[in-house]
Amino acid sequence: MKIHHVALRVADCARAARFYGGVLGLPEIRRRDDGTAVWLSAGDAVLMLETALRGAGADAGSGHVLALAVDELAAWEARLASAGVAIVDRTEHTLYLQDPDGHRVGLTVFPARA
Secondary structure, eight states: OOOOEEEEEOSOHHHHHIIIIIISOOOEEEEOTTSSEEEEEETTEEEEEESSOSSSOOSSOOSOEEEEEOSOHHHHHHHHHHTTOOOOEEOSSEEEEEOTTOOEEEEEOSOSOO
C-alpha cells in the first residue's frame, strides 16, 4: 500500500498552486476549469488543492503536516527566503513553514525508511 493523494482545503486554488507549484516546484497535472481544484504531482502521490473536500471533517484547516522529501536543506532555505516564505520551525532534518492557508508543510531530508 502507498499514499495515493493528499487533499488540502484551500481558500484560493490559484494562490495555493502558486505556492506549491511556484515556490515548492511541484508540477501541475490537472486543473478544474471552474477554479475549484488544482492537482500537483508529489512523487508517486498527488497533492490535491481544493476549495471543498468530500467527506466529513472540520470546517477549516487542519492540525496535520504535509512533509515533502527534499535532497538537502540549505538550498531550500535560500529558495524560501528569496520567495519571502518564513521558516517557522526547524529540526536537524526538517524545515517547517506554512502555506497561504495556514497548513503546516515540512521539507525533510530524514530518511523515510530505515
